[in-house]
Amino acid sequence: xxxxxxxxxxxxxxxxxxxxxxKSILVSLNAAGSGHPGGSLSMVEFLTALYFAExxxxxxxxxxxxxxxxxxxxxxxxxxxxxxLAETGYFPVEELLTLRxxxxxxxxxxxxxxxxxxxxxxxxxxxxxGAANGAAMGLKLDGSDARVxxxxxxxxxxxxxxxxxxxxxxxxxxxxVLAWIDYNNLQIDGKVEDxxxxxxxxxxxxxxxxxxxxxxxxxxxxxxxAFKEARATKGKPTVIIAKTVKGKGVCFMENKAEWHxxxxxxxxxxxxxxxxxxxxxxxxxxxxxADA
Numbered sequence: 001x002x003x004x005x006x007x008x009x010x011x012x013x014x015x016x017x018x019x020x021x022x023k024s025i026l027v028s029l030n031a032a033g034s035g036h037p038g039g040s041l042s043m044v045e046f047l048t049a050l051y052f053a054e055x056x057x058x059x060x061x062x063x064x065x066x067x068x069x070x071x072x073x074x075x076x077x078x079x080x081x082x083x084x085l086a087e088t089g090y091f092p093v094e095e096l097l098t099l100r101x102x103x104x105x106x107x108x109x110x111x112x113x114x115x116x117x118x119x120x121x122x123x124x125x126x127x128x129x130g131a132a133n134g135a136a137m138g139l140k141l142d143g144s145d146a147r148v149x150x151x152x153x154x155x156x157x158x159x160x161x162x163x164x165x166x167x168x169x170x171x172x173x174x175x176x177v178l179a180w181i182d183y184n185n186l187q188i189d190g191k192v193e194d195x196x197x198x199x200x201x202x203x204x205x206x207x208x209x210x211x212x213x214x215x216x217x218x219x220x221x222x223x224x225x226a227f228k229e230a231r232a233t234k235g236k237p238t239v240i241i242a243k244t245v246k247g248k249g250v251c252f253m254e255n256k257a258e259w260h261x262x263x264x265x266x267x268x269x270x271x272x273x274x275x276x277x278x279x280x281x282x283x284x285x286x287x288x289x290a291d292a
Contacts, residue, residue, distance in 0.1 A: 002088070004056035004068065005231070014220050017048045017087055022249045024083035024096050026272050029263040032100040035108065038259045039153060040080035042184050042217065042244040047084040049223035050149065059089035062116040068146050069119045069135055073128020074153035074182065075109040076261070081118075081151075082106050090117040126159030128152065129179060133165055136174045147176045155187030158196045163208075169237040170209035177237040178230050179210075182217065184246040188260045202241055210239045217242030 021044050029035040050070070051057070058064040072081050079099065086093045091105070098104035105114045109123035120131050132150040139146050156162060169177050183201065185192045192198060205212050211233045215222040223240075230238035246260070247253030250272045264272055 001058040001060070001064075002051070002055060004054055006053040007228075009053040009224070011220060014048050014052055017052060017084075018044050018220075018249075021048060021080070021083040021087055023273060024086060024093060025079045026250070026264060026269055028082065028096040028099040028106075029079055030266065030269045031097045032108075033263060034100060034261075035079055035263055036076045036261050037079070037250070037253060037263060038186065038246040038256075038261075039074060039077040039182060039184070040083075041248045041250065041253065042246050043077060043080050043151065043180075043182050043242075044084075044248065045218045045220050046151075046180055046182075046223055046240075046242060047080060049220050049227070051084050051088050053224060054227045055149070056146065057088075057117075059085075059117070062090060066144070066146060069132070069148045070117075071120050071128045071132040071135070071148065071150045072110055072118075072122055073132075073150055074125065074156055075122025075128075077151075077153070077182075078106075078108075078110045078122075081110065082115075085115075085117040091115075125153070125156045126161040129162055129165035129169070132177055132179075133168050133172065133174060136169075136177045137172060139176060140174075145176075147178065148174075150177065150179045152179055152181050153187070154181060154183045154185060154192050154198060154201075155195065157181070157198045157201070158192075166205070166208050166210065173235050174237045175234050178227075179237065179239040181239060181241050182244050183241050184217075184244040184255075186246040186255065186257045186260065188257065190257050205239050205241075209236055211236050212239055212241065214241045214243070217244035218248055 025040050056068045099106045100108045110118045112118045112121045129150050132148045136148045189195050202212050213226045226240050253259040
């Protein structure tokens with residue numbers, strides 16, 4: 001059981017988890033032959049800090065009543081979420097190799113009925129925060145101190161439904177909601193600001209009466225400090241605007257929109273993994289036999 005709010009986590013251990021998780025993302029996507037690496041790799045530090053130092057959850061009891069909830073609104077990035085769920089023990093790491101396979105629990109978009117640790121089935125962008133608001137209101141009505149975390153993509157903020165939900169969160173004073181925005185400024189069609197600009201994002205969210213925290217999205221320490229600040233904020237929801245790099249950790253993927261939904265072949269996978277020091281994840285034999 002992870003009780004959450006670990007004020008003094010071992011940063012080196014957390015950093016090693018990020019390496020393991022990135023390897024798992026890459027290997028599972030290669031085995032699947034399809035999926036979304038860019039936006040999965042860009043949220044690894046957040047997921048690591050969240051699941052290993054902040055979130056109250058229990059991999060042995062995914063429906064534990066007192067758990068905090070995580071809503072992945074940008075559901076196409078679920079290889080990242082699956083990898084951290086495996087790393088924390090919700091299911092075997094080896095199961096990641098069944099990603100997108102027929103009858104697998106690990107479908108191409110999150111499936112809340114099949115997959116332990118998944119709170120909401122997702123895929124259609126713009127829906128997650130509204131669902132998170134509903135869960136947060138229900139928890140408050142039940143007198144629960146559990147919190148709700150919602151993961152949003154920056155391109156997703158072009159959806160009008162997101163802004164309706166942003167208004168609702170503030171109107172209902174949902175201080176048990178924390179939204180995390182993956183602000184890498186790239187989406188499937190190119191730069192977010194070229195497709196439909198969302199800047200100035202911090203100013204807009206402040207105007208909507210959110211508590212806004214801007215951080216380096218690849219700093220674990222920055223995330224830990226932001227979580228602490230969010231816990232101390234009462235009477236309004238908090239949003240972390242995380243400035244990230246799409247495809248983070250793989251030099252030929254970084255800051256390239258074309259890696260939004262294209263997976264590495266076997267040769268590219270080997271190149272991507274060559275710079276990673278891995279102590280966990282699928283075995284060498286499984287890696288060698290992964291589909292190209």
